[in-house]
Amino acid sequence: MKIAILSNGTGNYSTKRLKEVAIARGHEVKVIKYRDCYASIEKNNQTVSYRGEDLSKFDAIIPRIASHMTKYGTAIVRQLEMQGVYAISSSIAITRSRDKLRSMQLLAKAGVGIPKTVFSRNSADIDDLIDKLGGTPVIIKLARGTHGNGVVLAESKKAAKSVLQAFYLTNEDGTNVLIQEFIKESAGTDIRAFVVGGRVVASMKRQSLDDDFRSNLHKGGEGTIVKLTDEERKMAIKAAKAMGLHVAGVDLMRSANGPLVLEVNASPGFGIEKITGRDVATPIIEYVERNAKRRNKKDSVGA
DSSP states (O other): OEEEEEOSOTTOHHHHHHHHHHHHTTOEEEEEOGGGOEEEOOTTOOEEEETTEEGGGOSEEEEOOOGGGHHHHHHHHHHHHHTTOEESSOHHHHHHHTOHHHHHHHHHHTTOOOOOEEEOSOGGGHHHHHHHTTSSOEEEEETTOOTTTTEEEEOSHHHHHHHHHHHHHHOTTOOOEEEEEOOGGGTTEEEEEEEETTEEEEEEEEEOSSSOSOOOGGGTOEEEEOOOOHHHHHHHHHHHHHHTOSEEEEEEEEETTEEEEEEEESSOOSHHHHHHOOOOHHHHHHHHHHHGGGOOOOOOSOO
């Protein structure tokens, strides 16, 4: 099978692991820097090229799209999908997972537990919004932030109003700002469940090393092995399905009212392998092997 890994970070651990496993299993693999791809669009003849090579000849692609390249990266994935190339992560699923507001709406619709969330473009409503969440402190997020960026803890209504006004001022294009309840019992701690093909293949707990309420490894958080409860495992799988993702990093927190999903990542890092000793690259390649010949399935999420 000819497999293309769409990744600008050719030296990334995740990219190396996917290539290593695929080659070991007898596949022909090429890492494609999607930022250097170009698409030609015309009636009955749509192509994607990379350094003069037509990418439609690949049997499958594994998108590893960076958050800051979402629009361009998913456009390339979509063009290849239209040519009939199998993508383990669809362009629409990647796009929807990158929008925190859209994700929260879909997760809630699917019956997945999430922190209570409100959104508004009017900072004058802050008192009412915060009351709906049970008071301060609250978490304020940019809908398209990533790796813990664009996330602020507001300890008081005054602080929340100042943060909201700053976010609205710097995001005049209409970027949504979410306000969420603060789960004090999980401050600085969350769980990453790595889901492939409807099953959890690895899980870890992430803990901040200082007073930061964010536990992202990119922010200096520390990862340790954790055993999921049956409820957490089922919720992680349900969350990935709600996003239409076959490969996902589902971030959960343990609250007094049970597990809550914070985010679903379409291109989860493989640092979880180093922390847990679990192989996540092989299940991904195995999933491609089982499904590539079936081609792309119709997206059934509906939004």
